[in-house]
Amino acid sequence: MATEPREQTEPRRRRPRRGDRDVPDMVLRLRQRRERYRQKGLIYKTAWITAGIIVVLAGLVLVVFPGPALVVIPVGLAMLALQFAWAEKLLEQALVRARDAGESASKLSRQQKIMGAVAIALAGACALAAGLFLFVL
8 A cells, every 4th residue: 555755844943032932933034034135235235224214213203193103113123123133122022012912902801992992082082172272273
């Protein structure tokens, strides 16, 4: 009886650990991409760093104005992390905190979620009222 060879599957990679927490997958991918980035020329690196700074600054502006700041800032940090170790550390901290916040948010009771939604709605109403007051008067 002939048996067919089993399909080769890649063994699961264990994520390296830094202290008590896992290193986010995005940071691991950035470390792999850094090798290709180092082979690029000076003009490419300068343009990439400039674009990363612009994206981070745009994200900081979006903190004040409505927009996806929590998405834009990590993208800019990821761009800068190819060149700077401090940006990689900031990105890793942000990703770990985001993961922890998501886990703790999923553990909230229904009443806590409703109260959070009410608080956000009230804050929005206050901002709208303040804006109307300032621009109408």
